[in-house]
Amino acid sequence: MSSLPPYATTGQRIWHYSFRIICGLIFFFLIAPIVVIIPLSFNAQDFFTFTPEMLALDPEGYSTKHYEDFFTNSDWQLALKNSLKIAPVATILSVSLGTLAAIGLSQSHVPFRRAIMAILISPMIVPLIISATGMYFFYSNPYIPTPFGKIELPFTLTGTYWGVVLAHAALGIPFVIITVTATLVGFDQSLTRAAANMGANPVTTFFKVQMPLILPGVVSGGLFAFITSFDEVVVVLFVGSAGQKTLPWQMFTGLREQISPTILAVATILIAVSVLLLFTLEVLRRRSERLRGMSPR
Amino acid sequence: MSDTTSGPVLAADGRPLKASLNRALRRQKLRALMLIAPLLIFILVSFVMPIADMLFRSVENQIVSETLPRTATLLPDWNGEGAPDDIVFEALARDLAVAVEAKAHTRLGSRLNYEQTGISSLFRKTGRGVDEIGETPQDVLEDTNDIWKERDTFGRLIGTSDWVDAINAWDAEDARSRGAAPEFDANPNFAEQFPGTTSLYASYVLQSVSEEDNPLGEKPWPILFHVLAQELPSATPPSDVPQELALALGEAAGALAGVTLDDPKAMFLDIDDDWGDTDVWTTIQTYAPAYTNGYFLNSIDMQKGLDGPEWRPENEQIYIVLFIRTMIMSLSIMGMCVLLGYPIAWLLANLPDRKANMLMILVLLPFWTSLLVRTSAWKVLLQQQGVINDVLVWIGIVADDGRLQLINNQTGTIIAMTHILLPFMILPLYSVMKTIPPSYLRAAKSLGATNWTAFWRVYFPQSVPGIGAGCILVFILSIGYYITPELVGGTKGVFISNRIAYHISSSLNWGLAAALGTILLAVVMGLYWMYDKIVGIDNVKLGG
Numbered sequence: 078m079s080s081l082p083p084y085a086t087t088g089q090r091i092w093h094y095s096f097r098i099i100c101g102l103i104f105f106f107l108i109a110p111i112v113v114i115i116p117l118s119f120n121a122q123d124f125f126t127f128t129p130e131m132l133a134l135d136p137e138g139y140s141t142k143h144y145e146d147f148f149t150n151s152d153w154q155l156a157l158k159n160s161l162k163i164a165p166v167a168t169i170l171s172v173s174l175g176t177l178a179a180i181g182l183s184q185s186h187v188p189f190r191r192a193i194m195a196i197l198i199s200p201m202i203v204p205l206i207i208s209a210t211g212m213y214f215f216y217s218n219p220y221i222p223t224p225f226g227k228i229e230l231p232f233t234l235t236g237t238y239w240g241v242v243l244a245h246a247a248l249g250i251p252f253v254i255i256t257v258t259a260t261l262v263g264f265d266q267s268l269t270r271a272a273a274n275m276g277a278n279p280v281t282t283f284f285k286v287q288m289p290l291i292l293p294g295v296v297s298g299g300l301f302a303f304i305t306s307f308d309e310v311v312v313v314l315f316v317g318s319a320g321q322k323t324l325p326w327q328m329f330t331g332l333r334e335q336i337s338p339t340i341l342a343v344a345t346i347l348i349a350v351s352v353l354l355l356f357t358l359e360v361l362r363r364r365s366e367r368l369r370g371m372s373p374r
Numbered sequence: 375m376s377d378t379t380s381g382p383v384l385a386a387d388g389r390p391l392k393a394s395l396n397r398a399l400r401r402q403k404l405r406a407l408m409l410i411a412p413l414l415i416f417i418l419v420s421f422v423m424p425i426a427d428m429l430f431r432s433v434e435n436q437i438v439s440e441t442l443p444r445t446a447t448l449l450p451d452w453n454g455e456g457a458p459d460d461i462v463f464e465a466l467a468r469d470l471a472v473a474v475e476a477k478a479h480t481r482l483g484s485r486l487n488y489e490q491t492g493i494s495s496l497f498r499k500t501g502r503g504v505d506e507i508g509e510t511p512q513d514v515l516e517d518t519n520d521i522w523k524e525r526d527t528f529g530r531l532i533g534t535s536d537w538v539d540a541i542n543a544w545d546a547e548d549a550r551s552r553g554a555a556p557e558f559d560a561n562p563n564f565a566e567q568f569p570g571t572t573s574l575y576a577s578y579v580l581q582s583v584s585e586e587d588n589p590l591g592e593k594p595w596p597i598l599f600h601v602l603a604q605e606l607p608s609a610t611p612p613s614d615v616p617q618e619l620a621l622a623l624g625e626a627a628g629a630l631a632g633v634t635l636d637d638p639k640a641m642f643l644d645i646d647d648d649w650g651d652t653d654v655w656t657t658i659q660t661y662a663p664a665y666t667n668g669y670f671l672n673s674i675d676m677q678k679g680l681d682g683p684e685w686r687p688e689n690e691q692i693y694i695v696l697f698i699r700t701m702i703m704s705l706s707i708m709g710m711c712v713l714l715g716y717p718i719a720w721l722l723a724n725l726p727d728r729k730a731n732m733l734m735i736l737v738l739l740p741f742w743t744s745l746l747v748r749t750s751a752w753k754v755l756l757q758q759q760g761v762i763n764d765v766l767v768w769i770g771i772v773a774d775d776g777r778l779q780l781i782n783n784q785t786g787t788i789i790a791m792t793h794i795l796l797p798f799m800i801l802p803l804y805s806v807m808k809t810i811p812p813s814y815l816r817a818a819k820s821l822g823a824t825n826w827t828a829f830w831r832v833y834f835p836q837s838v839p840g841i842g843a844g845c846i847l848v849f850i851l852s853i854g855y856y857i858t859p860e861l862v863g864g865t866k867g868v869f870i871s872n873r874i875a876y877h878i879s880s881s882l883n884w885g886l887a888a889a890l891g892t893i894l895l896a897v898v899m900g901l902y903w904m905y906d907k908i909v910g911i912d913n914v915k916l917g918g
Contacts, residue, residue, distance in 0.1 A: 089825070100721045103714050104736050107796060110751040111743055113761060117754065125754040126761050174413040181409025186402050193410060195906070200421050202902045204854020206871035207891045210878060211424030214431060214888070222423075247421040250413065308744045311856050315878065328746040332753055332861050341754065344747040351742040355735070 111348060118143055118341035125338065143342035153339065156327035163238070163313075163323060164306040167245035172299045174246075175253030180287070182254070183261040194254075201251035208248070209315040216240050216316055236318030244312045249302030256301060260294025260365060293365035297358050304354060425895070432888035435666035438658065441482040442469040444573075446662040454659070457650040460639050464604075467507050467638035468570070471597040472577045474501045476584075488883045489668065489677070490657045496648050503645045507636045508600030515599055518629040519622045526590035528598055531619050532568075532575045534559045538590065545588035555583040563612035570601045603630050669889035693873070693890070700869045703788060704852040710792040711799035711848050712841060719803035719840070724812065741797035749858050752790040756781040756862065782864025790862050791852055798851060799844040802909075806840030839908065846905045850898055870894055 081093050121140040122128050130138025147153050178197065182190065200208065216234035220227040234240030264287070272282040288295075310325035317326070324343065331340050385394040439446040444465035452458045473479040483497030515522040530538055540556035558579040565572040575598060582589035603626075611623040642649040660678045661668060668678055675691040676683045685691070718737065722730045740748065755761050763777045772778060780786055810833065818828035856871040863872070870890060877887035 092825075096717065096721075100717050103718050104733070106714070106793065107740050108736050110748065110755055110793060111740060113755065114747070114751045117761075124759075125757060126759060126764050174416055178410045178413035181406045184402060184406040184409075186399055187406045187410070188403055193414060196422065197413065197417055200417070202850065202898065203425065204850075204856075204871060204894060204898055206854055206856045206874050207425065207428070207895050207898075208421065210874060210887060210891050211426075211428035212421075213878060214884065215424035215427040243420045247417060250417060304742070304744075308746070310746060325744065325746045328750060329857065329861070332746075332750055336753070340750050344744075344750055347744045347747050351744065351747075352739065355738055355742050 114341055114344050115348065118338070118345040120338060120341075123338050125336075125341075143338045144346075146337075146339045147342050147346070150339065152322075153324075153327060153343070156322050156324045159321055160307055160324040163241055163245060163321065164303050167242045167249060167306040168299050168303040170242065170246035171249035171253050171302045172295060175250050175298065175302075176257050176291075176295050179254050179257035179261060180283075183258055183264075185266075197254050198251045200248050205248075205309075205311040208244075209312045212240075212244050212312060213315040216244070235316055236320070238321060241313055241317045241321045244316050245306035245309055246302075248309060248312065249305045252301035252305060253295075253298035256298035257291060257294045260291045264290060293361040297361050300354055300358060304351075428888045429892055429895075431885055432669050432892045433665050433667065435661055435668065435885070436664045437482055437485050438662045439664050441473050441478045442466065442658070442662075444469050445658070449655075449659045449662050452655065452659060454652070454656065456652055457639070457643070458655060460637070463639035463642055463649075466642070467504060468574050468577075468597060468601065470500060470504045471507070471595055472574070472581065474504055475578075475581045475595070484882070486657055486661060488672070488881075488886065489661060490653060492648065493654060493657065496646055496654065500642065500645050500649075503641070505596060507638055507641060508596030508598065510600075510636050511603035511630060511633065512596045512599040514629055514633050515603075515626055518625055521618060521622045522599075522626075525593055527619065527622075528575055528578075528594050529590045531615055531623075532560050532564055532572055533579075534561050541588060541590060545591070549586050561612065561614065563614055567609040567612055568602065568605045570605055571598065574598060574601050600636060602626075603633075603635055606630060669885040670893075672886055673889045673893060693870075696870050696873055697893075700853060703784060703867070703869070704849050706788055707791045707795060707852045708845050708848045710788065711796050712845065714792065715796055715799035715803055715844065716837075716841070719800050719807050722800070722804050723807035723810075737797050737800050740793070741801075745794065745857060748794055749790060749861050752786070752793065752858075753781065753862055756786055756789065781862050782867070784863070784867040786862040786864070787859050787867035787869075790858050791855060794858060795848045795851055798847050802843040802847060803837065803840040806843070807837055810836045843905070843909045846901055846908070850901050850905070853901075854894060854898060 081090065085093070116131065117125065117127070119139045119141065120128065120131065121138050121142070128138050181187065182194065187193070213235065219230045219232070219234060221230065234243065268286055268290070269282050272286045273279075277285065307323075308325055310323070310329050313321060313323050313326055314329070317323070324347075328340055328343060331337060382390040382392065385391045387394070442465075445462060448462050448465050449458070452462065457463075470479055473482065479497045479501045480494070483494040486497075487494035512522070521527055526538075529541070533541075537556060537559040544552060544555050558576050560572045560576065578595060578598065579589040582592050606623070606627050607630075611620055613620070615623070639649075648654050660666075666678075671677055671683050673693050675686050675694050677686050678684075722733055722737075725733065757763070758777045758779065758781075760780075762780065763772070766772045767774050767777065780789070814832050814836070815828050818832040819825070823831065853869070854871055855869060856875060859868045860872050860875070863869075871894070874887045874890050874894070877883045877890070
């Protein structure tokens with residue numbers, strides 16, 4: 078596939094190049110919508126298409142006024158602040174609980190392993206609208222079911238900061254579980270035994286031996302959890318109230334009601350964030366592979 | 375020598391080795407479970423319980439039996455023809471009097487309105503007129519003896535003196551710091567003779583207390599007089615009520631002897647003819663049990679009829695069409711993803727690593743870009759005055775006045791969602807194709823196969839697991855999508871999830887939303903199970 082042998086027939090040549098063109102078109106389909114957003118966000122007009130000035134590369138056609146709007150408009154700033162308040166806390170919650178559980182799951186003898194795994198992964202599989210519906214009902218009136226009837230809890234989570242954080246943490250957990258267990262597959266268990274042999278207690282072993290080695294997996298799980306919360310809109314629409322309006326929520330209402338070009342500026346900023354994230358993950362992946370390559374098998 | 379081999383093998387501490395190993399294994403299992411437990415509890419509380427709650431709500435229907443308890447117990451005996459007997463209206467009058475005070479009748483009305491339009495306004499209208507029932511005996515009694523004008527008369531008549539003292543003491547405490555009100559305690563002798571009055575007064579007490587008021591200091595409802603007057607002729611007033619009240623009761627029986635009491639049935643029919651309508655009563659009767667399959671029937675375009683489930687009228691059938699549309703659109707998105715994803719995965723799997731990694735970024739960048747960003751991109755691009763139409767006009771494929779309608783319809787949803795879900799197809803396909811040795815294809819060709827045969831007979835069958843994994847993943851994700859169809863789908867391009875959201879936030883028919891959600895969840899869980907069988911949950915990979 079990589080290159081054409083010199084004896085290729087004309088038909089093979091045609092197929093080879095047309096296949097490349099088809100693939101190029103598909104890549105174009107994948108990437109163009111994202112790239113097009115970027116110049117459009119610098120539009121000096123309130124239009125969503127390229128103005129003649131922009132096509133002529135006239136500096137008059139470009140401006141940063143939509144970015145200025147984003148950084149001065151109180152609605153957008155509140156949304157940004159809320160997103161930055163919710164996502165990190167949800168991430169910390171899911172990473173700490175998730176890493177612990179992943180370590181437990183990767184031990185050699187775990188009863189009901191498959192069932193537990195299925196429950197822990199389920200937030201990723203269940204459609205968001207269903208999770209949101211369930212959470213909306215349950216969080217507005219949480220209770221503990223007992224065989225004698227339900228004990229209603231004296232607080233409500235709907236419309237509160239902690240309600241949204243809890244919901245987002247639950248949604249991020251499958252990603253942490255998957256990435257950390259994947260890292261742990263390559264972890265050499267004899268290292269912990271060696272540490273114990275030399276007199277380290279389990280806590281020391283965890284922080285000094287195991288943690289540094291699985292850190293790339295934990296961090297990339299954390300990034301997944303962060304982006305899940307940071308991007309999430311369905312659950313926050315249902316569980317949150319106006320006080321928890323996040324960036325995606327603001328974008329969603331913006332797109333549904335009065336579509337303003339500021340959204341394109343926000344989108345461009347978010348694209349930059351995801352490029353950064355992609356880069357970080359790639360570095361982590363390489364580092365993890367190197368570390369694992371070093372450990373004796 | 376024989377001594378050492380015959381006994382059980384011992385560990386260093388002298389225990390049998392087998393027991394020692396078992397103990398170690400148990401401790402290991404326990405430790406693993408201890409590590410998992412916090413997360414498992416967290417997920418159970420924050421995620422599994424909400425889902426279970428939703429499943430429960432799809433069959434739960436306690437509102438009728440809670441709001442109209444007296445009517446609900448009588449209705450099973452109704453023959454289903456015309457308006458029920460006086461006794462049912464009598465019960466309804468009492469239930470509604472309680473419900474109106476608690477403002478629960480409007481909620482019940484809107485609940486039953488999902489099943490039959492018009493009931494909501496019927497309940498609202500009736501709620502305004504129901505407090506007139508009982509004014510006739512009230513006037514008569516108040517004229518006979520001033521004691522009937524006292525607000526605490528009913529309480530002292532029906533409740534025990536201990537309860538009267540307790541409730542007065544409770545009322546005297548500071549409302550902010552006091553505990554729960556003492557439970558109502560009726561005089562058993564009185565309750566035996568006047569069961570209806572006692573039960574209604576108990577409801578009255580509950581209502582007053584829930585408003586933090588003293589039931590002895592509130593005006594009694596007129597309907598209490600009505601019920602008392604009804605039960606008086608056939609009852610012998612008990613001897614252990616306070617003397618002045620016993621006297622008043624005796625007088626009352628005489629005074630009411632010639633009075634015609636209010637007729638609830640006539641009054642209800644006077645307020646609205648619909649109370650004589652069989653359909654209204656059928657609806658109330660059908661939904662009186664605490665659990666119902668009505669929401670599920672509703673979500674497959676059926677309803678409860680007189681003789682079991684029946685189809686809804688043709689013009690009210692929307693959900694089956696919507697389910698089918700969701701399926702078809704998810705399938706077309708899945709098909710598009712296979713069509714577009716297969717060549718890309720092939721290319722990535724067969725290029726040298728350096729080039730493949732470079733191109734992989736083009737797949738991963740959309741994967742990592744916010745869903746809202748991609749949706750807004752499509753919303754901007756697909757508009758009639760958007761970039762795609764502009765380019766088409768500029769090339770000359772379409773005329774300026776014939777711009778394509780690409781958004782707010784099914785086309786828009788399919789284009790945008792194919793783009794959004796394509797990485798989920800490419801990544802599993804790629805990881806499967808990476809494991810297919812290229813030498814197989816070369817071997818097939820050297821044995822005389824044409825390019826097409828070699829691909830179709832040798833390569834393609836080996837890539838089928840990847841297609842399966844990708845298809846199920848894309849299908850699961852697309853069938854429950856909400857945001858993108860909502861923004862680019864208009865009215866024709868929306869999914870079942872948009873309907874669920876509509877019922878939760880706009881029509882407030884939560885039971886129906888829960889039933890639709892349950893059906894969707896069942897479909898997804900079935901697919902998830904298939905995915906687990908084919909791919910295994912442990913093998914889910916993220917981002918290559």
